[in-house]
Amino acid sequence: xxxxxxxGNLLDIEDLxxxxxxRTGRIEAVRGVSFALGRERLGIVGESGSGKSQTGRAIMGxxxxxxxxxxxxxxxxxxxxxxxxxxxxxxxxGKRIAMILQDPKYSLDPVMTIGRQIIETLRTHERxxxxxxxxxxxxxxxxxxxxxxxxxxxxxxxxxxxxxxxRAMIAMMLIAGPELMxxxxxxSALDVTVQLDxxxxxxxxxxxxxxxxxxxxxxxRLVSSFCxxxxxxxxxxxxxxxxxxxxxxxxxxxxxxxxxxxxxIGADRHPLPVLQRQAEWAQ
Amino acid sequence: MRQxxxxxxxxGQGWGYFHSRVGAMTHALAVTDLEVVFDRFRAxxxxxxxxxxGESFGLVGESGSGKSTLLRAVAGLAPVTAGTIALxxxxxxxxxxxxxxxxxQMVFQDPYGSLHPRQTVDRLLQEPLAIHGIGDGExxxxxxxxxxGLGSGFRFRYSHQLSGGQRQRVAIxxxxxxxPSILxxxxxxSALDASVQAExxxxxxxVRRARGLTFLMVSHDLAVxxxxxxxxxxxxxxxxVETLAAPDLAAHRVENDYTxxxxxxxxxxxxxx
Ligand SMILES: Nc1ncnc2c1ncn2[C@@H]1O[C@H](COP(=O)(O)OP(=O)(O)OP(=O)(O)O)[C@@H](O)[C@H]1O
Ligand SMILES: Nc1ncnc2c1ncn2[C@@H]1O[C@H](COP(=O)(O)OP(=O)(O)OP(=O)(O)O)[C@@H](O)[C@H]1O
Ligand SMILES: [Mg+2]
Ligand SMILES: [Mg+2]
Numbered sequence: 270x271x272x273x274x275x276x277g278n279l280l281d282i283e284d285l286x287x288x289x290x291x292r293t294g295r296i297e298a299v300r301g302v303s304f305a306l307g308r309e310r311l312g313i314v315g316e317s318g319s320g321k322s323q324t325g326r327a328i329m330g331x332x333x334x335x336x337x338x339x340x341x342x343x344x345x346x347x348x349x350x351x352x353x354x355x356x357x358x359x360x361x362x363g364k365r366i367a368m369i370l371q372d373p374k375y376s377l378d379p380v381m382t383i384g385r386q387i388i389e390t391l392r393t394h395e396r397x398x399x400x401x402x403x404x405x406x407x408x409x410x411x412x413x414x415x416x417x418x419x420x421x422x423x424x425x426x427x428x429x430x431x432x433x434x435x436r437a438m439i440a441m442m443l444i445a446g447p448e449l450m451x452x453x454x455x456x457s458a459l460d461v462t463v464q465l466d467x468x469x470x471x472x473x474x475x476x477x478x479x480x481x482x483x484x485x486x487x488x489x490r491l492v493s494s495f496c497x498x499x500x501x502x503x504x505x506x507x508x509x510x511x512x513x514x515x516x517x518x519x520x521x522x523x524x525x526x527x528x529x530x531x532x533x534i535g536a537d538r539h540p541l542p543v544l545q546r547q548a549e550w551a552q
Numbered sequence: 553m554r555q556x557x558x559x560x561x562x563x564g565q566g567w568g569y570f571h572s573r574v575g576a577m578t579h580a581l582a583v584t585d586l587e588v589v590f591d592r593f594r595a596x597x598x599x600x601x602x603x604x605x606g607e608s609f610g611l612v613g614e615s616g617s618g619k620s621t622l623l624r625a626v627a628g629l630a631p632v633t634a635g636t637i638a639l640x641x642x643x644x645x646x647x648x649x650x651x652x653x654x655x656x657q658m659v660f661q662d663p664y665g666s667l668h669p670r671q672t673v674d675r676l677l678q679e680p681l682a683i684h685g686i687g688d689g690e691x692x693x694x695x696x697x698x699x700x701g702l703g704s705g706f707r708f709r710y711s712h713q714l715s716g717g718q719r720q721r722v723a724i725x726x727x728x729x730x731x732p733s734i735l736x737x738x739x740x741x742s743a744l745d746a747s748v749q750a751e752x753x754x755x756x757x758x759v760r761r762a763r764g765l766t767f768l769m770v771s772h773d774l775a776v777x778x779x780x781x782x783x784x785x786x787x788x789x790x791x792x793v794e795t796l797a798a799p800d801l802a803a804h805r806v807e808n809d810y811t812x813x814x815x816x817x818x819x820x821x822x823x824x825x
Contacts, residue, residue: 291713293705316745317717371743416616416789420593428590431661431739432615432772457742458661460615460772461817468821487745494820530750532779534818535802540754541779544747 279449279481280306280328283342287323287332298323298336300505306449308479310472312492312513314527315502316544321485322371324502325451328483329368330358345449364394367447369455371485373438377426383410383437384422387444394445409440414466431458439467443474450474453485468495489516489528501527504551523550579641580605580734580766581626586635588621595621597790598635601768605640608760608767610777610798612814613787619770620661622787623736626768627658639734654684657727659720661738661770669712673702673722676711680730696725699759701751717744724752728759735760737769741776753780774818778802786811 287299299320304311313321327338330350343350345366350358370376378386387406391397397405403422410418413436426434435458442450452471456464472495474480486492492499493516501509501524509521519525526544581603588596596618603609611619624630626637628648637644639655667676677696681689697707700721711719720743727735740756741749753776760767771777777784778798786794786808794808806812 289713291709293708296713314745317748318715319745322715430616430620436615454743458615458739458772460613460617460814461774462813463615464772465817465821472821472823487749489746490820494822527746531746532750532753532773532775534775534778534815536779538779540757541750543750543754 278305278307279346280483281342281344282328283340285324285327285340285343286338287320287327288337288339289333290335290337297505299327302502302505302507304500304507304510306481306483308475308481309498310475310482310484310496310513312496312499313483313485313502314487314489314492314499314524316523316527317487319502320505321502322453325368325453325483325485328449329366329451330362331368363390363442363447364445365447366449366451367442367445368451369435369439369442369453371453371457373431373434373458376438377434379426382423382425383429387437387441390441391444405444406440409444410437412443412470413437413440414463415440432460432463435459436463436467439470443470446478447480449481449483451483451485454487455484456491457486457488464491489531493517506551508550521550522547578604579638580607581768582636582638582641583622583626584636584638586622586625586637587633588618588625588630589633590631595630595790596625599787599790599792600635601785601792601795603766603768605766606760606764607783608769608781610781610784611768611770611787612772612774612777612784613793614789614810615772617787618790619787620738623658623738623768623770626736627656628652650684653732654730655732656734656736657730657732658736659723659727659738659740661742667711667719667723670710672708672710673697673714674707676722677726677729680726684730686730692729696729699728699755700725701748701755717748720744721748721752724755731763733764734766734768737767739770739772742772749776756780774801774814786814 283303285299285302289296289298302324315321326332332338340351384406387409388402391402391405407418407422410421415421415433415436421429421433429437439455456467459467471482475482484492484496493513496513499511499513499516500507501521503523509519509524511519517528529542530544532541579602584600586596586599599622601609611622613619621630625632677693678689681692697704702718702721711722724740741752744752759765769780778801781798783795783797784801785792788810794806794811796806804815
């Protein structure tokens with residue numbers, strides 16, 4: 270029996286590496302990331318370009334084809350993802366592992382209505398009648414607080430607002446009931462009240478259905494109030510892992526710097542403090 | 553004592569004329585009773601805002617309430633059915649000419665959609681310069697990339713090879729490269745991590761001060777809006793429900809229920825039970 274199956278974790282990652290060959294040299298987007306995930310909410314924070322999305326995509330099997338993915342362990346529910354035949358990997362995707370991509374509009378099909386896209390996702394994973402699929406898609410849109418689900422159902426992606434596109438994407442990913450959800454900046458385009466509604470949905474799925482959630486976000490205040498644990502990434506590596514409730518007591522100067530540079534309501538700090546990046550953080 | 557910012561109007565013109573002249577002249581951007589309709593859906597239902605020259609004005613509110621539509625209408629990209637938009641007191645017609653885009657630039661909400669993925673950063677920055685026939689491109693491009701904190705190593709990357717935050721910085725560099733006087737910023741930092749957000753916000757403040765820019769800025773982050781803006785409008789369902797000064801928002805001196813709910817939600821996630 271392999272190590273991952275024995276651990277009982279939903280996800281085990283050891284020494285994950287993602288490298289892009291380019292004309293000007295190799296870009297190491299992810300450089301030896303390790304963490305494990307149970308049926309919990311794990312936050313990944315870190316600066317732009319630190320490899321958060323590429324980590325999520327590697328788990329999901331959505332790394333661009335030209336890139337190289339290596340890992341000592343990359344296991345979902347005891348399955349060695351890198352050894353899995355492509356067909357089986359595809360079958361996992363959307364059904365057991367889902368990812369809310371950071372770029373909703375880019376990921377939605379521009380020529381298909383929102384409603385049809387949600388229905389098609391549902392019907393590739395479950396046998397349901399057309400009428401039932403429509404019903405469930407509308408329910409899902411209502412669940413993510415879309416004001417007028419019937420109108421939005423028939424709109425194309427360019428006809429919805431940023432936050433509506435993001436919620437359509439969330440609805441599409443939730444409808445198959447995945448066991449592992451990777452949510453890449455899922456609420457960055459939402460107003461704060463809708464943001465909390467969407468988080469409450471994700472929260473219920475973790476609490477009631479035992480879903481595992483990887484929550485990629487740059488909003489540290491949100492991560493510290495929503496997640497159980499936090500992984501902090503810098504330049505393709507994990508520099509710190511800690512309990513979300515203890516984020517304010519983080520030790521790594523990068524994490525501390527991140528916390529300090531957020532504007533706060535009522536604070537008058539002009540200019541905002543910025544990070545003084547140190548070369549040794551990337552080592 | 554109240555001071556009138558403008559010389560007195562000519563003789564024989566009544567107070568009404570004077571007053572409207574002052575109103576029109578002082579505003580870098582004035583939107584009045586604006587209606588935007590898509591098919592039969594009213595996305596904006598009589599929206600009015602007025603932004604002083606050099607002011608930074610914020611828009612917050614519900615997702616889908618029409619914030620992007622308002623910016624797009626100013627940029628001439630939304631189907632306006634009624635109401636007016638005036639720049640420096642001059643009412644805009646239906647079409648926007650080249651001169652308009654040298655004066656007003658927009659940074660779009662969606663850093664993916666707004667940059668062509670198969671173009672290099674260099675091409676993306678060259679394009680507006682070429683359209684407007686501007687000569688000192690080389691220097692402007694280097695300065696713009698430098699200003700947004702992207703080293704020259706990024707200059708020949710394709711935009712699909714960039715992370716979300718890197719793309720947004722390219723989008724800001726592209727808006728700044730024409731040296732406009734009004735920037736329409738649609739969630740300019742929502743795709744950015746906290747450290748880059750701080751850098752971009754500082755950058756935006758610094759260029760605003762240095763170049764006397766006027767901002768109309770959408771953000772769902774009340775901390776960002778109160779940090780960046782002097783005044784703001786709160787939108788819900790196609791309407792402005794409250795216009796207030798940022799310090800009043802920060803001090804919870806608000807009138808509208810929805811504004812109050814936004815403030816409450818800004819405190820973070822609270823697990824029920
Ligand atoms: N197709 C690609 N080709 C080359 N480099 C790439 C490609 N996609 C991503 N990268 C690089 O990989 C690194 C990690 O990117 P990633 O998208 O994971 O960052 P991120 O942490 O999600 O950042 P953000 O917060 O801005 O979304 C970045 O430096 C990026 O430029
Ligand atoms: N091209 C279009 N066709 C039809 N409806 C549209 C179109 N563009 C926008 N709308 C509608 O107008 C409304 C306002 O959209 P807008 O993008 O202005 O919202 P927003 O306030 O920017 O929201 P968000 O915070 O989510 O970005 C939405 O209900 C949207 O569906
Ligand atoms: Mg990312
Ligand atoms: Mg918008």
